[in-house]
Amino acid sequence: MKWFDYQAPRNIGEAVEAMTLHPTARPLAGGTDLLVQMRAGRRTPDLIVDIKKIPELNQLHFEPGLGLTLGAAVPCYRIYNDSAVSRAYPSLAEVANIIGGTQIQGRASIGGNLCNAAPSADSIPLLIALGATARITGPSGERTIDVAAFCTAPGVNVLQPGEILVSIQIPPTAGGARYLRFIPRNEMDIAVAGAGVSVTLSNGNIQSAKIALASVAPTPITVDASSLSGAPVNDDTLKKAGELAAAAAKPITDMRGTADYRRHLCAVLTRRALASAIAAAKESK
Amino acid sequence: MSTQYNVIGTRPIRHDGADKVTGRALYGADIQLNGLLHGAILRSPHAHARIKRIDTSKAEALPGVKAVATAADFPAAGDKIVDLGEGATPLSYIRGNVLAQGKVLYRGHAIAGVAATSAHIAEEAASLIEVEYEVLPCTLTAPDAMKDGAPILHEDLHMQEFGKKTDKVNNVADHFRFSIGDAEKGFEEADLIIEREFHTSTVHQGYIEPHNATVLWNNDGRVQVWTSTQGSFVVRDTTACILDLPVAQVKVTPMEIGGGFGGKIPVYLEPVAAVLSKKSGRPVKIVMTRKDVFEASGPTPGSYIRAKIGAKRDGTFTAAQAYLAYEAGAYPGAMVGPGAMCIFAAYDIKNVTVDGYDVVVNKPSTAAYRAPGATNAAFAAESVVDEIAEKLGIDPVDIRLKNAAKEGTQRVDGPKYRRVGCVEVLQAIKASEHYNAPLGGPNRGRGIGIGFWFNVGLPSSCTISVNADGSVNLVEGSTDIGGTRTSIAMQAAEVLGIPAEQVHPSVVDTDSIGFTAVTGGSRTTFATGWAAIEAARDIVRQMKERAAKLWETEPAEVNFENGVFSKNGKSMPFAELASKIGETGGPIVGRGAVNPRGVGGSFAGAIADVEVDPETGKTQVVRFTSIQDVGKAIHPAYVEGQMQGGSVQGIGWGLNEEYYMDTTGTMRNSSLLDYRMPTALDLPMIETIIVEVPNPGHPFGVRGVGEANIVPPPAALANAIHQAAGVRLRTLPMKPSTIMEAVWAK
């Protein structure tokens, strides 16, 4: 690995200053993607800014009615070990539990998963489906954008020089949600395809549904699921949701699977995830 | 008749156990020396290219860099055929694989080495070496490489046919044919003939410890090597050969080894580290990255196989024929010979013809992997056998029993089997609870497969010295990859009539023990165990002389049984006599040096239950049993461990593992994330049935257990998937997308 310097600022201001002074600087949370990329020579920062000592980035705070504030550096294990968060967002706790193995979850953060902007990121489709927003701060102040608009290309996100992700805000949920991915192993694997789904029900029908997909486009993508609103909860609706997902997917063929297979998986996973989210929505009532 | 043993068949704690659970055991990469430099290797980014120019000046100028080495630093010794533990090979191939000369033949091919004060500086320096390439088209599979007009890897490589050089230059290093009886006539007698084509991917042994080497070229000219290897004498001889030194000028200290499975027999780093040490005057350590291990060590061949079997209505096989083309990688030696000898090895078929082709391609030079060549072959044969059984409506075990190889069955390469346990393995499958249990759910299937491996003998040495406290020190040269210190010590203990704990085994360097061949070929418990038996017998002989002195009689009058020396009512346990060796003539050292005959081949079987998700094609192994004739299980726990480990490697090979190469010859999944070896979460418990048909050729009946167990799993899984999902997969790995595509095509 090439030489770099290391700083561990205690507050956001110092972090933004360091990131602004060093245009190639990278923030370090869990490092489970960053250090691998640096070893492979894919990123060559001259400065690593360790953001784990900044209080705001370590916040994990759930407020019924307001939602969840998930600091960008909060490691996965803290999410599933927090009973209030796990109760309010079981799908999020589950995602935190499938990113890497136990050791990875001791370090990796959802914020890092988002910033890394991999098409295959497991948390992003769920965050999109949950309507999450990203709180960003930088030299020209603070801004908030939808997670759905955060990733712009493989490994590229909207952050401008000097900007860092502070937290992810997830609104309160009224229904159910689920992320399902397909991997050839049972753990420690990259999604061949993934589907994040949230749903609210009204009088036994779907009130609204959101669907987002992983690993089938240069970024995680949102599927237009508006046509599902008002649809009855039955197999035809589930099948239709799957078809919408398959139609929206733009997969490529690579070592993880062929394009046709991935499109097929989108339909299967979306259908299964929606069924599971509906069951969760019914249960939460 | 079963022999009663005191030590053999028990499960003592392994002698190196405490060191290995506390982190004290020193593996190759753990060595720290004063003044140690760290090395890095520059590797080819191209699968096939001519090297026009190498400029190392920028690397040499980087602060912290102490030496740079290229192939030009190797002595220009002439070419010769050498047998350094990997079979007969031209030295130029071995040397050319260590550092490329003139051409690079695969992506990852080593070009230069750098030694620097830190690994980071060495890595940076390697990236500063400028290489000008003329990129050439590459060829990546055996069928492609054999086509007219395919890119030629070695312009001077003429196809051999049983020792005769032909004038063909077509990437085929060797073609051979085995035939017994008359296959054509045999097929005419058949009521059913099934012929199928199979493809298997290149796979890696996947040992967790990367290759490493630390070398000090001392001021007295001696070269000291510390490394993780399956064969310290192979490393010694290869390093000496490449550096053109007398063998005894190189001393190799085998460190603990973190897995090998055949892949840690070849030498990759030692000669480079030696040159760097000579140039810098300091010890140099080089450790491969995981990417290097995938791209530049020796995986096992991918293959194309055509297998054909003819059977009568009653299930009798009348003829068989096979064509095997194995990918050797960059240099010849694809282990297609053993594949060809194993493909129908489980069956007594009178009329068989097998053709084999050893084909070079632009992939890393392949190495052995547990029963090398046999797993690919068994996948083909056992799939065809299963299909015949299905079409004839015969139980898969019964059809195999009907045709099973036994004592006197002629192998396709000529010799007849001595006592083997194929029938016993099949009977154990048939009688097992697993084979007779319900499948327990939808989308499930059960498959079986059987397979064979020869095992080998080869030389081993051992010395044993007696301590006054009644314990003995055992010195041997077989590196211990899976508990062989203990399985060897137990055989000595059995002869000496003392507990296994009273034997203190050490694996020592090449200066300190006689020549010992590799830990491989399932030979260590068999052959080095035999050397230990001989050494222990030598001890007993000398101890009898001492007892005779004490009792004023002749040694021949002294009895020795169950650890007690006796004569006419007088008796003395081993330990008591040991306490008197000082006063009866001094130290006692026993020696054993063997190159044994009596090698006993091993048959293994597998029963696999799978569940296939009909919508995703994902296969879950829900139950698995490994069955193997081991001859005699010296330490049953480690025998089970070998069977379980081989089974799981076979499961990985069957379901997900592969070198996923793009058209430029770049492996796209060269990490442990994307190579997808099984994790704990992917598997059930692996049940084992140890079958013991003693090998009449070994004093305790040992056959060797390390290899045959990997042979049946991919075939058993394919047969199980067929039952679960209704499709026959003839390509490895049988990954989810492949299964789904087969389901769609149906």
Place this chain on the structure above:
Amino acid sequence: MERKVHVQTTINGEPAEFLCEPRQSLLECLRDILNLTGTKEGCNDGNCGACTVTMDGRIVTSCLVLGVEAEGAEITTIEGIARGNELHPLQKAFLEEAALQCGICTPGFIVAAKALLDQEPHPTEERIRWWLANNLCRCTGYDKIVKAVQKAAQEVTL
């Protein structure tokens, strides 16, 4: 200006300090600077678990932690698992169950399994397999490893 960093930390219950380059991983610092070579390198990208240590009570792959991040942390390595001369029940169980062959993955498995048993004394087989999915073993097929953890779980609670 390329300068090494002074790191003060706690390793296996003892205060420790070392100088490292920011680019050196905790794994490199443990092995090459502190000579704690029981922690192994298998892949250097977090996928094999051979370098598992605990850091402030959580298991991590030390190849994916920078040495400088150890400042102020509490690290436990395989060298800190035995209680003096007495092996930890997991270490004993690994030996009794023959749960290792080559042994290169063993330190990582023992450190990881201990963290599990410390927080969950009675894990199911499925839970053990889930927890240990980040630790690769190529020799054993995991059967005897899982059984050793199950056996140690019984001993720990006795």
Place this chain on the structure above:
Amino acid sequence: MATVYLPTLLRPLAGGRESVQVEGATVRQIIDNLEQQHPGIKERLVENNRLKPNISVAVDNEILPLGLIESVNPDSEIHFVQAITGGKN
């Protein structure tokens, strides 16, 4: 006389025969006498006064480690086969 079974690709040198009867008390003598009967076979089996390193000899169905110097009985069956080593073959 011992019976030598010829590898498939060497059979053309012996008029297509699968086996031939040969005199000899050692493998070396067998090969020398075989060469007398069927010229051209020896160079396919022997190099530098040793069995070629990729060839093993089986006498009475047992692979023997010492090659040319192994003894042969008058009623022995002899096969020349591909060598299996501990590693790459």
